[in-house]
Amino acid sequence: MGLCQSLWMSVVLCAGVGCGLMATAAEQLEAPDPASVWAGRQGKIQPVPVRQVRLEGGFWGPKLQIYRERTIPHSWQYMGHNLRSLRKAAGVPTVGPFNGTWDEANLHKFIETIAHSLGIFPDPALEQKVDEIVDLLARAQRPNGYAHVYIINEGKPEWDPEFLDGSHDGYVLGHLIEAAIEYHANTGKRALLDIACKAADEAYDHFLGPRGVPGFCGHAELEMALVELARVTGRARYVELAKAWVEWRGRGVVKPFGDTPRSYFQDHVPLRQQRVLDGHAVRSTFFATGVADLALATGDADYRLAANRFWDSVTLRRMTITGSTGPRQEHEAFGEDFDLPNHGYYESCAACGLMDFAQRMFLLEGGSDTGDVLERVLYNAVLHGISLDGTNSYYQNPLSDTNRARYNSWVCCPPNLSRTLFQVGRYAYASGGREAYVNLYVNGTAQLPMEGATVGLKVETKYPWDGRVSFRVLAEEPARFALNLRWPGWCESATLSINGTPVRPLRRSDRGFVRLEREWRANDEIVFLMDMPVQRVEAHPRIQGCVGKVALQRGPVVYGFEGVDNDGRAAIELPEHPVFRVEARDDLLGGIQVITGQDAEQRAYVAIPFYALANRAKSVQEVWVAQRDWKPGETWWEGRLYRNAGERKATAVAPSPTEKDAR
Numbered sequence: 001m002g003l004c005q006s007l008w009m010s011v012v013l014c015a016g017v018g019c020g021l022m023a024t025a026a027e028q029l030e031a032p033d034p035a036s037v038w039a040g041r042q043g044k045i046q047p048v049p050v051r052q053v054r055l056e057g058g059f060w061g062p063k064l065q066i067y068r069e070r071t072i073p074h075s076w077q078y079m080g081h082n083l084r085s086l087r088k089a090a091g092v093p094t095v096g097p098f099n100g101t102w103d104e105a106n107l108h109k110f111i112e113t114i115a116h117s118l119g120i121f122p123d124p125a126l127e128q129k130v131d132e133i134v135d136l137l138a139r140a141q142r143p144n145g146y147a148h149v150y151i152i153n154e155g156k157p158e159w160d161p162e163f164l165d166g167s168h169d170g171y172v173l174g175h176l177i178e179a180a181i182e183y184h185a186n187t188g189k190r191a192l193l194d195i196a197c198k199a200a201d202e203a204y205d206h207f208l209g210p211r212g213v214p215g216f217c218g219h220a221e222l223e224m225a226l227v228e229l230a231r232v233t234g235r236a237r238y239v240e241l242a243k244a245w246v247e248w249r250g251r252g253v254v255k256p257f258g259d260t261p262r263s264y265f266q267d268h269v270p271l272r273q274q275r276v277l278d279g280h281a282v283r284s285t286f287f288a289t290g291v292a293d294l295a296l297a298t299g300d301a302d303y304r305l306a307a308n309r310f311w312d313s314v315t316l317r318r319m320t321i322t323g324s325t326g327p328r329q330e331h332e333a334f335g336e337d338f339d340l341p342n343h344g345y346y347e348s349c350a351a352c353g354l355m356d357f358a359q360r361m362f363l364l365e366g367g368s369d370t371g372d373v374l375e376r377v378l379y380n381a382v383l384h385g386i387s388l389d390g391t392n393s394y395y396q397n398p399l400s401d402t403n404r405a406r407y408n409s410w411v412c413c414p415p416n417l418s419r420t421l422f423q424v425g426r427y428a429y430a431s432g433g434r435e436a437y438v439n440l441y442v443n444g445t446a447q448l449p450m451e452g453a454t455v456g457l458k459v460e461t462k463y464p465w466d467g468r469v470s471f472r473v474l475a476e477e478p479a480r481f482a483l484n485l486r487w488p489g490w491c492e493s494a495t496l497s498i499n500g501t502p503v504r505p506l507r508r509s510d511r512g513f514v515r516l517e518r519e520w521r522a523n524d525e526i527v528f529l530m531d532m533p534v535q536r537v538e539a540h541p542r543i544q545g546c547v548g549k550v551a552l553q554r555g556p557v558v559y560g561f562e563g564v565d566n567d568g569r570a571a572i573e574l575p576e577h578p579v580f581r582v583e584a585r586d587d588l589l590g591g592i593q594v595i596t597g598q599d600a601e602q603r604a605y606v607a608i609p610f611y612a613l614a615n616r617a618k619s620v621q622e623v624w625v626a627q628r629d630w631k632p633g634e635t636w637w638e639g640r641l642y643r644n645a646g647e648r649k650a651t652a653v654a655p656s657p658t659e660k661d662a663r
């Protein structure tokens, strides 16, 4: 028995549960498998469904309106080749260019975007358009369930073992599954979910059935989708397949094309031996998310340990201040630790992936560092990826640039950005047992499922422009639970009151939250006031491009300098003792707050949020800038990648640095 075959046997044997489940997905949805791998998650932290959060007014309300009114209508024009391919596969005579291997996933990501939008903004005409696509998908699907339309149209073999690294079979199916789950959740319609389950069953039979062959897709994505499908349907077999795809990696099962390194598709080292997240930034981040999902679904300590190793390697050593990863254009890869050039590659999809990875790590570990990263990525890298009018996007998100064309056309990123941004409500809240968690501060309302009751919260805030957040409890009857408010890593002082009475001292829990447990009554009001000064941030001294430089950050928003605001200059020099003014500019770039001051030559400057850079004329841009007579702090990093430069004043009286700084 060869390695591959024995691995296959071990996966099948250890997976066990659910192999014989052949009931339809419809039956499973109504009567979830009591042996479901997800049963053990009862009472643990769960995300709150998108449709149970209303983002109205504030920062996000207008943005969601833009994505609904501009982004979705604009996106249809890029679906032509996908729809032609689909019609052809469905037997409708069609001519014209068709989609290739991977871009079929764009249609699925777009359907998922619409599904989220329908959950927030019902729109029967838009729903009808999707229903017509679902009908075509059903007709295009092969009788055995295989659904990758490109392969069907080309008459190629399913899961071609000669092309697993490049065919994107699993990537496309993963996005189909995610679209189906969300379309069902938001419209109640089953047809697309049935297509997805049938396709996932075909994949299971292909790889883990009696004549199964080991293999996995070179672009991770299916793993996390399968775990979610298992959660929704109660069918454990989908987790078995996700496990197999993770376990087969790093064992030489898949042939690489050309001289592509195996790290490109996470096949360079078996999971338990993999120390860091490397290779293709998007693929590996999706892979890490799938590993974290498996840890959540199975409780397996090896998956949890691996997910934590990957999390630390990315967030402590391989992430820009804006939350981007993957600086190298060659193979779109991570670099070595601290290899974070300001003019790096930094694909938008990698940022979207990191948000999902952060959310899974929160569900797994419950620490506020995950929300800190999620917030950093969202307000900076992800928002920068999409233009302010919602109709353009950047593939790359460098921190130093000239607004050159950065593949800002319709590739993989646009529908990934839109599906991610419609889920801000899901990222904001979580609950489990009698604990409610607020990870992002967003204006609107949320219905949080709690043990024995659903508790509503009405949130009023101008965050991220203002650190004041007020919560009003919406509950028909008094309910005892703990409200956990994330104390952001950037926030050094805060106050809080309940019904006008200050809570003193205000404690930050071990996990980084303000935990407020009591019997809450309707209309109880909590006011959380986070001090939000302009901060100068310095980077770990091993990040070469940032040595001796500082960046400006206020709240979670990282700022940048753009030539168009500063007489053609972006690489300004701050004076030795900079004084910052914050100004609301409703007329500028969709309504932002700018930071103004005088540089070392006493010339006025304007800094704008990083996410709003490159939305005007061609112009130079910089995030990290010099400061006159600035001496970078080389000690007391304690594993951190970025810190408030002003913090060193406070540590000046601390004991002499020791081995803590050796890291």
Ligand SMILES: [Zn+2]
Residues within 6 Å of the ligand: 347, 348, 349, 350, 395, 411, 412, 413, 414, 416
């Ligand atoms: Zn992309």
